[in-house]
Amino acid sequence: MLDMQQAMAQQTTPHPPRMVPDKTFSVTAGTTFTYDSNVFRLSPLVNPIALTGQPRRADQIIITSATLGFNKRYSMQRFEVTGTLVDNRYMNFDFLDFLGKNYNAAWHWYVTPYLHGRLTSRHSEALNNFANLSGFLNGTNRNLRTLDNYHFDGVLELNRAWHLIGGLDHSIMKNSRLTIQDFNNKVTSVEGGIRYVSSSGGSLTYRVRSGRGEFINRPAPLPEFLFDTRFDEMEHDLRMHWPVTVKTSIEGRIGYLDRKHAHFSQRDFAGFVGDLNISWMPTSKVQVMGGWSRQLSNYQTAPFAFQHSIFERFSSSYIATNRFSIAPTWQITEKTALRVRYDYVLSDFHGAVVPLPTESRSDQMHSGLVALDWRPLNTLYLSAAFHRDHRSSNHRGFGFDSTAGSVSATLNF
Template sequence: MLLLTFSHHNSRSGNRWLAVTAYLFLLLIPQLTNAAPGDTFNATVGTTVMYDTNVFRLSPLIDPALVLGVPARSDQIITSTFMLNLNKVYSMQRFEANGSLVDNRYNNFDFLNFLGKNYTAAWHWYATPYLHGRLSGSHSEALNNFANLTGFANSTTQNLRTNDNYHFEGIFEIDRSWHLIGGLDHSVTKNSKITVQDFNNQISSVEGGIRYTRPSGASLTYKVRSGRGEFINRPQPIEASLFDTRFDEMEHDLRMLWPVTGKTSIDARVGYLSREHKHFPQRDFAGFVGNFNLNWAMTGKVRVTASWARQLSNYQTVAFAFLNPNFQRFSSSFVVNNRFSIVPLWQITEKIALRMRYDYVLTDFHGAIVSLPTDSRSDSMHSGLVALDWQPLKILFLSAAFHRDRRTSNLRGFDFDSTAGSFTAKLNF
C-alpha cells in the first residue's frame, strides 16, 4: 500500500510524492498491457480523520502540561493514503507486490507528524508441482504504541518503529497427505529513539517440520524453530542493568486447521518458546504460547470469530527507568499477554456492513532483576470497536468507527482511558 498526504500547507512535499507515484505508474504500465489471466493491479487513495481523546495514553494522575507543555490530551489526526498492489502470474510462478506511503498529520502535537513507507513483496515459486514455496520481504514504519511506552522517558516523543522481515519457505510433497517443510527467516526491529523495554534487535532463524493434510482442507503441522538474536549497536553487555548483547531462541509449534462443518472452522496453535541470554540468565524466559480461533458463519449475512491468544515477549526494564514520581517503579525481563477476542460481522446488505470487536487483554510482567517494595506489575485492558462500512460504488468505500480503550493496573500511573471516533473514505481503481 502506498499512503500519501494531500495537504494544502505542504504542496512541495505533495508534488514530490505525486511525481514518485506517476513514475511508479509508468513502470507498471507494461505489466498492465500484458496482463495474463489471474493478474490484478489496483490503486487506492484514501483519507482517515480521527479524533482521539488521549493520544499518549496518559493516566488521569498525570498532568499533561508537565510532560507535554500543553494542557491538552486530545488531538485530531488526519491520515492520507495512497496504495499500489500488483499480482502477476508467469506460468507456474506468481508474484505479489504492494507499496504504501502513510502520511500522518497531528493538529495539536505536530511533532508527531511522519510519513511512513511500507512494502511487501512475495514470490510464490514452483520448481515442480511437488516442490514449491514462498520467498518474501516486508518493510513497515509506524509510531511505537504509546500504551507500551507509558511511564518511560520517551513516552511522549516521536519514536518511529521500523520492522524488516525476509523469509524463505520450501515445501516438499512426499505424497498428497505428507509434506516436509523448511525455511529461513531474518527480522530486524529498530526504534528511532532508544527505548528501555524493547531494544533494537535482529533475529536469524532456521525452521523445519512436517505437515499432514486432508482433501477437506484440514491439516496438522509440527514445526521447530531455532533462532539467534543480537541487540544492535551494543558491542558489550551492560552489567549494571543486566542488558545483554545476544540471545538464543527455540520454539516448538503444533498447528491445526480444521473445517468442522461448512459453516464452522477452527484454527489452533500450541507451542513452547524459550529464550536464553548469553551473559545474564536472569533475563531468560520460557513458557507456553498459542492461539485458538473459532470461525462461525451463523447465517449467510452474520459471521462471528472468537479467539484466545497467549504470547511471551521481551520487556526488559530497570528500576531507574521511571523518572516521574507518579509512576510506581517495577522491574521485569519479559511480559505475558493473554488476549480474549470476539469479532462479529453483519453484512446488512450487499453494500452495507456492521463490524464490531471486543478484546480483553491480561498482561503480566515477570523476571524482576531488582527487589522493590511494590508488587510485580499486572494490567488488564478492555477495548471495543463499532464500525459501519458502506460501499455505494465499486470504486468508493466509506466507513465510520468508534473506538474505546480502558486499562487498569495494580501499580500507580499505568491506567488510562481513551475514546476515538474516525471517518474513512477510499477510492479504489
C-alpha cells in the same frame, strides 16, 4: 500489548486494494480523520503539562495514504508487490507528524506441483504504541519503529497427505529513539517440520524453530543494568486447521518458547504460547469470530527508565499477554456491513531483576470497537468507527481511558 492506536490503525486506515486475479496493477488512495481523546495514553493522575507541555490530551489526526499494487502470474510463478506511502498529520502534537513508507513483496515459487513455497520481504514504519511506553522517559516522544522482514519457506509434498516444510527468516527491528522495553535487535531463524493434510482440507503441522538474536549497536554487555548483547530462542509448536462444517472452522496453535541470553540468565524466560481462533457463519449474512492467544515477549526495564514519580516503579524482563476476543460481522446488505469487536487483554510483567517492595505489575485492558462500512461503488469504500479502551493496573499511574472516533474514505482502481 494491543490498544486502540494499533486497532484503529488496522480498522480505519484506508482500506486495502481489492486484489482481482486478472488485474495486474491496482491503485488505492484514501484518507482517514480520527479524533483521539488520549494520544499518549496518560493516566488521569498525570498532569499532561508536565510531560507534553500542553494542557490537552486529545488530538485530531489525518492519515492520507496511496498504494500501488502489482499482481502477476508467469506460468507456475506468481509475483505480488505493494508499496504504500502513509502521511500522518497531528493537529495539536504536530511533532508526531511523519511519512511512513511501507512495502510488501512476495514470490510464490513452484519448481514442480510438489515442490513450492514463498520468498517474501516486508518493510513498515509506524509510531511506537504509546500504551507500551507509558511511564517511561520515552513515553511522550516521537519514536518511530521500523520493521524489516525477509522470509523463505518451502514445502515438499511426499504424497497427498504428508508434507515436509522448512524455512529461513531474518527480522530487524529499530526505533528512532532508545526504548528500554524492546531494544533495537535482529533475529535470524531456521525452521523445519512436517505437516499432515486430510482429504477434507484440514491439516496438522509440527514445527521447530531455532533463532539467534543480537541487540544492535551494543558491542559489550552492560552489567550494571543486566542488558545483554545477544540471545538464543528455541520454539516448538503444533498447529491445527480444521474445517468442522461448511459454516465453521477452527485454527489453533500450541507451543513452547525458550529464550536464553548470552551473559545474564536473569533475563531468560520460557513458557507456553499459542492461540485458538473459531470462525462461525450461522447465516449467510452473519459471521462470528472468536479467539484466544498467549504470547511471551521481551520487556526489559531499568531503574533510570521511569519518567515521573507518579508512576510506581517495577522491574521486569518479559511480559506474558493473554488475549480473549470476539468479533461479529453483520452483512446488512450487499454494500453495507456492521462490525463489532471486543477484546480483553491480561498482561503480567515477570522476570524482576531489581528488588522492590511492590508486587509484580499486572494490567487489564478492555477494548471495544463498532464500525459501519459502506461500499456504494466497487471503487469507493467508506467507513465510520468508534473505539473505547480502558486499562487498569495494580501499579499507580499505568491505567488510562481513551476514546476515538474516525471516518475514512478509500478509492480503489
